[in-house]
Amino acid sequence: MSVQAISTVIPPLPVFIKGSHSMFRKGKKHFRRQFHLFDMLFVTKGTLYMKEHDKHYSVREGQYMILAPDFEHQGDYPCEEDTEFFWVHFSFSSPYQLIEEKNMDWSKIIKRNSSYTQSELYDLYLPRFGTFQRKDQAKELFSNLVQANESNEPSARMKQQCSFFDIITLIQKNALELPSSAQNVANQCMNYIKTHYKKEDFRVQTMAQQLLYHPDYLTRALKKTIGMSPIQYVNHCRITKAKKMLQQENVDLKTIAIESGFKDVSYFSRVFKRKEGMTPGQYRRVSFSNYMNLNKIGKKQ
Numbered sequence: 619m620s621v622q623a624i625s626t627v628i629p630p631l632p633v634f635i636k637g638s639h640s641m642f643r644k645g646k647k648h649f650r651r652q653f654h655l656f657d658m659l660f661v662t663k664g665t666l667y668m669k670e671h672d673k674h675y676s677v678r679e680g681q682y683m684i685l686a687p688d689f690e691h692q693g694d695y696p697c698e699e700d701t702e703f704f705w706v707h708f709s710f711s712s713p714y715q716l717i718e719e720k721n722m723d724w725s726k727i728i729k730r731n732s733s734y735t736q737s738e739l740y741d742l743y744l745p746r747f748g749t750f751q752r753k754d755q756a757k758e759l760f761s762n763l764v765q766a767n768e769s770n771e772p773s774a775r776m777k778q779q780c781s782f783f784d785i786i787t788l789i790q791k792n793a794l795e796l797p798s799s800a801q802n803v804a805n806q807c808m809n810y811i812k813t814h815y816k817k818e819d820f821r822v823q824t825m826a827q828q829l830l831y832h833p834d835y836l837t838r839a840l841k842k843t844i845g846m847s848p849i850q851y852v853n854h855c856r857i858t859k860a861k862k863m864l865q866q867e868n869v870d871l872k873t874i875a876i877e878s879g880f881k882d883v884s885y886f887s888r889v890f891k892r893k894e895g896m897t898p899g900q901y902r903r904v905s906f907s908n909y910m911n912l913n914k915i916g917k918k919q
Contacts, residue, residue, distance in 0.1 A: 621718075621719040621745055621746060621747050621748075622686075622716045622717065622718060622719065622745075622746045623716070623717055623718070623719045623721075623722055623743050623744060623745045623746060623793075624656075624684065624686075624710075624714055624715075624716060624742075624743070624744040624746065625714060625715045625716075625717045625722070625741065625742070625743055626710055626712050626713065626714040626715070626741075626742050627712060627729060627739055627740070627741060627742070628712065628739070628740065628742045629712075629737055629739070630711040630712055631711075631779075631783055631786075632656075632708050632709065632710050632711075632742075632782075632783070632786060633708060633709050633710070633711060633779070634706065634707075634708050634763070634778055634779050634781075634782035635655055635707040635708055635709060636706075636707045637704065637705060637706035637707065637760075637763055637764050637767075637778075637782075638704070638705060638764050638767065639702070639703075639704050639760075639761075639764055640702070640703060640704075640705060641700060641701065641702045641703075642664075642666070642697045642700070642701045642703075643697070643700055644696075644697055644698065644699050644700055645696045645697065646693075646696060646697055647667065647692075647693025647694070647695060647696045647697060648666065648668060648691070648692055648693035649692065649693070650690065650691070650692035650693075651690070651691065651692070652688065652689070652690045652691075653685070653687060653688075653691070653707075654687050654688065655687055655707045655708065655709050656684055656685065656686065656687060656707065656708050656709060656710075657684070657685040657691075657705060657706070657707055658682060658683070658684045658685075658704075658705065658706040658707075658708065658785075659677055659682060659683045659684075659685070659703050659704070659705055660681075660682040660703060660704045660705075660706075660750075660756065660757075660760055661677050661678060661679055661680070661681055661682070661701065661702070661703045662679060662680075662702045662703060662704070662753075662757055663679055663699075663700070663701060663702040663703075664678075664679065664697055664698070664699045664700060664701030664702065665677065665678045665679070665697065665698065665699075665701060666683075666693070666697065666701055666703060667693060667694040667695035667696075667697070668683060668685075668691060668692070668693060668694055669691065669692055669693070669694040670685055670686070670689050670690070670691040671689045671690065671691075674694050675694070675747060677703075677747075679753075680749055680750055680753040680756075681747070681748065681749045681750070682747070682748060682749075682750065682756075682789070683746065683747050684744065684746040684747070685746075686716060686746065687709075704760040704763075704764065706760075706763065706782065706785070708782065716746075719745050719793075722743040722745075722793070723741070727740050727741045727831065727832045727835065728740045728826075728827070728830045728831065728832065729741065731827055731830075740832070742786070742790060743790060743793060744786065744789050744790060744793070745789070745793045748789065748792060748793060750788070750792055751792055752788075755788065756785070756788060759781060759784050759785050759788060760785065762781045762784075763778055763781040763782055763785065766778045766781070791834065794832075794834055794835065794838065800838075800839040800842055800843060801839075801843055803831065803835070803836065803839040804839045804840045804842075804843035804844065806829055806831075807825070807829070807836050807839065807840050807848060807851075808840070808844070808851065810825050810828065810829060811825070811848065811851055811852055811855060812855060815852045815855040815856055815859075815879050816856075816859075816877065816878065816879040817879060818879055818880065818881045820849075820852055820879070822836065822837070822848045822849065825848065836848060852879070853889055853893065854893075855879075856878045856879045856880060856889075857878075857889070857890060857893050857894065859877070859878045859879075860874050860875070860878040860880075860886065860890060860898065861894075861901065861905075863877065863878070864898055864901055864902045864905060865902070865905050865906075871883050871886070871887075871898055871899070874886070874898070886898065
């Protein structure tokens with residue numbers, strides 16, 4: 619099934635209008651209408667059979683669907699069992715497009731970095747149909763959203779907007795897929811780390827801003843390509859550098875720690891032992907012993 623996605627640039631953020639929890643008894647189906655807002659349906663029990671324009675959908679437990687404005691939608695078939703779902707009406711303040719899900723471009727999601735006078739701009743992609751990988755987490759977020767309906771406090775309305783954007787964030791995170799360019803992105807990430815790993819305050823967020831990628835995207839691209847997260851690769855580069863320096867007898871541990879990017883000898887020793895199974899001092903002695911043995915073998919030959 620070809621799935622569309624909503625594409626827009628934020629901020630401004632999408633706006634929550636109204637939402638609640640509903641149940642259709644067995645034999646009931648969604649009524650027909652043409653609506654001017656987005657209508658999100660999240661099924662927590664049973665199956666909703668929906669038709670939008672000329673497309674048919676079965677929205678099962680743990681799945682969601684976002685009905686688009688101005689498209690006529692209706693129930694396709696009656697529910698085969700009692701079916702429970704959340705519904706959420708929302709809109710966008712900024713222009714949006716409906717694109718094919720395969721055309722979502724995660725590679726350059728940050729459109730503009732923030733400054734003292736301008737906010738950051740970045741792409742928002744929302745597939746219009748999907749399955750929540752963490753169904754319980756999604757259910758909790760939707761429950762928090764609709765529970766605020768019972769409050770008359772002005773702050774509750776603001777909290778609803780925050781809860782709604784938590785749902786939007788979860789959908790985008792749920793949809794984050796690596797395109798075929800993952801290797802190129804991982805190479806950029808590794809090149810950046812090789813240049814900056816010696817800085818003890820290395821941050822993935824800073825690297826993401828410099829490369830104009832989302833931090834989650836960088837992490838997933840690198841893990842898929844080399845099996846390590848950015849921080850794991852940073853420590854890999856630091857340990858590799860330290861091991862080379864440890865083979866030089868005249869360099870003390872403090873100098874090695876600092877030049878490898880560690881803040882102090884104690885932290886350096888802990889990370890080194892965790893990764894190599896021995897302390898830096900033990901590694902130096904083993905390396906020197908192996909070097910001497912190789913020299914002896916070479917002389918005998």
